[in-house]
Amino acid sequence: MNNVQTEIDHAEKRCHSHGTRLTHKRKQVLAGLLLSGKALSAYELASYCQTEIAETISVMSVYRILDFLEGEQLVHKLKLANKFVACSHISCSHSHGVPQFLICNQCQSVREITINQSTFKSLQQNVEEAGYHLVSPQLEMSCLCDECMSKAA
Ligand SMILES: [Zn+2]
Ligand SMILES: [Zn+2]
Ligand SMILES: [Zn+2]
Numbered sequence: 662m663n664n665v666q667t668e669i670d671h672a673e674k675r676c677h678s679h680g681t682r683l684t685h686k687r688k689q690v691l692a693g694l695l696l697s698g699k700a701l702s703a704y705e706l707a708s709y710c711q712t713e714i715a716e717t718i719s720v721m722s723v724y725r726i727l728d729f730l731e732g733e734q735l736v737h738k739l740k741l742a743n744k745f746v747a748c749s750h751i752s753c754s755h756s757h758g759v760p761q762f763l764i765c766n767q768c769q770s771v772r773e774i775t776i777n778q779s780t781f782k783s784l785q786q787n788v789e790e791a792g793y794h795l796v797s798p799q800l801e802m803s804c805l806c807d808e809c810m811s812k813a814a
Pocket of ligand 1: 737747748749750757760773
């Protein structure tokens with residue numbers, strides 16, 4: 662995990678280059694998500710910000726802010742879990758690939774990996790053969806992380 666402040670600095674630069682602004686509240690919400698290192702719902706994130714960084718933000722505002730951060734590709738929404746996770750490529754300069762999320766059932770930690778092109782192509786092909794069209798290729802997989810796996814053993 663990179664230093665949170667470094668990530669925030671990069672996020673701020675990215676917003677600036679898009680002509681948007683990472684306001685104080687937006688910064689706090691992103692920092693909260695980065696610090697937690699987990700996928701959190703807007704409710705969980707609002708209470709995390711309250712207890713961990715002493716920042717009171719209403720759930721409605723957290724939703725709005727997450728929406729903004731998602732638009733800037735600084736956070737991702739896990740559609741199945743209805744939770745949000747900080748992007749792990751905030752400080753990268755390469756273009757963002759199709760993300761795949763590995764979510765630990767036990768501790769809720771999330772790893773963001775990039776699907777390789779050939780896997781993506783064959784997925785897409787399967788979908789189209791079934792007569793459907795892919796709207797969002799984002800994959801969310803239910804997993805057990807190494808740590809939880811070894812605890813269970
Ligand atoms: Zn990402
Ligand atoms: Zn990267
Ligand atoms: Zn785990």
